[in-house]
Amino acid sequence: EAGVTQFPSHSVIEKGQTVTLRCDPISGHDNLYWYRRVMGKEIKFLLHFVKESKQDESGMPNNRFLAERTGGTYSTLKVQPAELEDSGVYFCASSQGGTQYFGPGTRLLVL
């Protein structure tokens, strides 16, 4: 069974640019989560989808971040415009109510 996949694995952009991260959850998992780890800090929750609906987006830092999950399958997380403090590793995880399985992450560097 394929695990959670994320694309791209790395992204280097300049401040002010736009970046879109993609996550493909494990097939059949209704729950999809986005997390972020800034260097040296804890992994922080961003938001939670149940199928295509946003269950909880309390962790989204500000309105420069937009997440979608059209059709309840893959999800995208867009950062527009990117700022220096957005640099970090963005993890996606999926679950079917139990254990959360994490993807490999996207390492974002904003210069």
Place this chain on the structure above:
Amino acid sequence: GQQVMQIPQYQHVQEGEDFTTYCNSSTTLSNIQWYKQRPGGHPVFLIQLVKSGEVKKQKRLTFQFGEAKKNSSLHITATQTTDVGTYFCAEYQAGTALIFGKGTTLSVSS
């Protein structure tokens, strides 16, 4: 908001020595989960503890949940170089998400 404090932040040991990381919360935890993230990798679920005073073992790893459900520990006996990584504790809040501690990064020299 809810915070899970984890110590130490870093730990270096010689291969064969033991290692322990601790998680503490000011409020009662509904559960505690432990994850391991290898360098350059992603968090991988290790175990979940739910009951007060619960102790679970996985080979050289021993996980404990405090009687008051406000603290937890992960103990590794006789560390090996394959144990290198960052160990996170996290509370799973039902219907929402994982609240992670800052993690303890373990390095092991042979």
